[in-house]
Amino acid sequence: xxxxxxxxxxxxxxxxxxxxxxxxxxxxxxxxxxxxxxxxxxxxxxxxxxxxxxxxxxxxxxxxxxxxxxxxxxxxxxxxxxxxxxxxxxxxxxxxxxxxxxxxxxxxxxxxxxxxxxxxxxxxxxxxxxxxxxxxxxxxxxxxxxxxxxxxxxxxxxxxxxxxxxx
Amino acid sequence: xxxxxxxxxxxxxxxxxxxxxxxxxxxxxxxxxxxxxxxxxxxxxxxxxxxxxxxxxxxxxxxxxxxxxxxxxxxxxxxxxxxxxxxxxxxxxxxxxxxxxxxxxxxxxxxxxxxxxxxxxxxxxxxxxxxxxxxxxxxxxxxxxxxxxxxxxxxxxxxxxxxxxxxxxxxxxxxxxxxxxxxxxxxxxxxxxxxxxxxxxxxxxxxxxxxxxxxxxxxxxxxxxxxxxxxxxxxxxxxxxxxxxxxxxxxxxxxxxxxxxxxxxxxxxxxxxxxxxxxxxxxxxxxxxxxxxxxxxxxxxxxxxxxxxxxxxxxxxx
Numbered sequence: 009x010x011x012x013x014x015x016x017x018x019x020x021x022x023x024x025x026x027x028x029x030x031x032x033x034x035x036x037x038x039x040x041x042x043x044x045x046x047x048x049x050x051x052x053x054x055x056x057x058x059x060x061x062x063x064x065x066x067x068x069x070x071x072x073x074x075x076x077x078x079x080x081x082x083x084x085x086x087x088x089x090x091x092x093x094x095x096x097x098x099x100x101x102x103x104x105x106x107x108x109x110x111x112x113x114x115x116x117x118x119x120x121x122x123x124x125x126x127x128x129x130x131x132x133x134x135x136x137x138x139x140x141x142x143x144x145x146x147x148x149x150x151x152x153x154x155x156x157x158x159x160x161x162x163x164x165x166x167x168x169x170x171x172x173x174x175x
Numbered sequence: 176x177x178x179x180x181x182x183x184x185x186x187x188x189x190x191x192x193x194x195x196x197x198x199x200x201x202x203x204x205x206x207x208x209x210x211x212x213x214x215x216x217x218x219x220x221x222x223x224x225x226x227x228x229x230x231x232x233x234x235x236x237x238x239x240x241x242x243x244x245x246x247x248x249x250x251x252x253x254x255x256x257x258x259x260x261x262x263x264x265x266x267x268x269x270x271x272x273x274x275x276x277x278x279x280x281x282x283x284x285x286x287x288x289x290x291x292x293x294x295x296x297x298x299x300x301x302x303x304x305x306x307x308x309x310x311x312x313x314x315x316x317x318x319x320x321x322x323x324x325x326x327x328x329x330x331x332x333x334x335x336x337x338x339x340x341x342x343x344x345x346x347x348x349x350x351x352x353x354x355x356x357x358x359x360x361x362x363x364x365x366x367x368x369x370x371x372x373x374x375x376x377x378x379x380x381x382x383x384x385x386x387x388x389x390x391x392x393x394x395x396x397x398x399x400x401x402x403x404x405x406x407x408x409x410x411x412x413x414x415x416x417x418x419x420x421x422x423x424x425x426x427x428x429x430x431x432x433x434x435x436x437x438x439x440x441x442x443x444x445x446x447x448x449x450x451x452x453x454x455x456x457x458x459x460x461x462x463x464x465x466x467x468x469x470x471x472x473x474x475x476x477x478x479x480x481x482x483x484x485x486x487x488x489x490x491x492x493x
Contacts, residue, residue, distance in 0.1 A: 053307075053311070053450045053451065053452060054450065054451045054452075054456060055448050055449070055450055055451075056448070056449040056450075056451065057447075057448060058447035058448065058449055059445070059446065059447050064448075067451065067456075070456055071456070074456065074457075074460045077460075077476065078460075078464060078467050078468075081467045081468075081472065082467070083464060083467050087464065091460065091463060091464060094463035094464070095456070095459040095460045095462075095463040095464075096459065097463075098458075098459040098460075098462040098463050099451055099455055099456065099458070099459035100449075102455065102458060102459065102462070103305065103449060103451070103455070106305050106306070107305065110303050110304065110305065113302065113303055114303055117299065117303065135289065136289070136291075139289060139291035140291055140297065140300065142214070142291065142438075142439075143291050143293075143296070143300060143438060144300055144303065146434055146438065146439045146440045147300065147303045147304060147434070147440070148303075149430070149439075149440040149441065149442045150304075150430045150431070150434055150440035151303075151305075152442065153430055153440065153441070153442055153443075153444055153447060154305075154430075154447075154449060156447075157447040157449060158449065161449075
């Protein structure tokens with residue numbers, strides 16, 4: 009186990025060096041670039057393609073970088089090799105739980121229990137309230153679509169893993 | 176009165192289109208209507224076969240930053256002031272300023288609807304988003320606030336009054352959701368005027384009056400091309416009389432992208448993309464290998480990755 013101070017020494021030169029620069033460029037994917045531009049470029053986003061039930065290059069690179077970090081931290085090789093898969097599974101499950109929580113909040117907001125009913129969204133008149141209700145519906149659609157995508161991805165990944173083990 | 180207006184195409188499910196809009200839609204066999212699920216959109220009043228011309232816009236009717244700078248004295252002065260200060264205004268800023276300043280005097284601008292965009296998303300609604308997405312929304316708003324500040328600085332330097340923040344945010348959201356990336360032979364897709372900088376996505380944007388009423392459908396096969404002085408929108412999709420006609424706003428548009436830019440999401444989006452932030456990546460590693468990714472290590476890595484991402488992203492900025 010390497011302490012935090014040692015880790016800083018180990019990673020800091022790397023984060024500014026050519027190797028890390030290449031990695032981080034790959035971490036910044038085309039699909040996130042547009043979002044980054046929209047969001048002033050302060051966020052790195054890693055994409056998981058639910059249609060393919062597989063991480064895109066950005067996430068593959070980021071998870072690969074974490075496996076290298078695990079190596080720096082003294083993790084065993086076999087464990088480090090499996091980190092990407094295990095961490096990805098945890099990320100999807102965590103997002104699944106978060107989406108469930110948000111959908112419950114959406115239902116409560118729709119019922120006027122938490123967000124103040126017709127005043128939801130802070131709109132003053134009916135048109136404003138209707139507009140924000142539309143946005144809330146869109147958010148709910150996004151969440152529901154994510155839940156479906158995560159479930160099918162987890163199923164597909166599980167089936168793929170079983171098939172690989174059988175081989 | 177209502178049935179008569181409906182027969183004339185002036186009212187469609189409760190929408191009264193202004194006469195100038197009707198004049199442009201009718202020759203193309205289109206009318207404004209509201210549709211379940213998509214809201215306001217365009218309905219075809221005649222059957223369409225693949226390859227039909229859906230709509231056309233004269234090039235002179237386009238709102239484009241280069242022309243605004245040439246023709247609008249206040250915008251020209253502001254653009255000059257910003258350029259002189261070393262930070263030229265982007266085409267997004269100039270288009271937004273124009274909409275914010277001309278909101279009642281230009282028929283097209285006066286007819287633009289209110290925006291309920293993520294830029295003004297109430298806290299209660301932001302809390303419904305996954306944390307990672309809420310951060311993107313917050314950062315997008317910060318970006319827009321920065322554009323407003325620099326635009327107002329330029330206006331004041333040019334001796335003009337600043338625009339209100341709410342008006343600018345409405346205009347910016349309108350530009351983001353309605354503008355089209357132009358890739359014609361003249362501009363090569365990039366602003367060509369010395370007083371105009373490229374916007375956030377390094378593309379040249381234009382507003383096409385009326386054409387921006389078409390709604391998006393994933394997979395809609397539409398094409399916008401310039402022929403001489405006219406921009407023609409053709410579709411390879413077939414429509415029956417009375418159906419809503421669609422265009423595609425872009426290629427692989429995931430729901431977060433749609434929500435950020437256009438304010439809606441699709442239940443059956445064929446491009447299901449889940450996006451994760453650095454914190455989620457590290458939390459996933461910590462859950463998978465708690466013995467290695469301790470809270471201290473995660474904190475350290477978070478700071479380093481965010482700094483690296485900021486440095487990396489700075490290279491993307493215009």
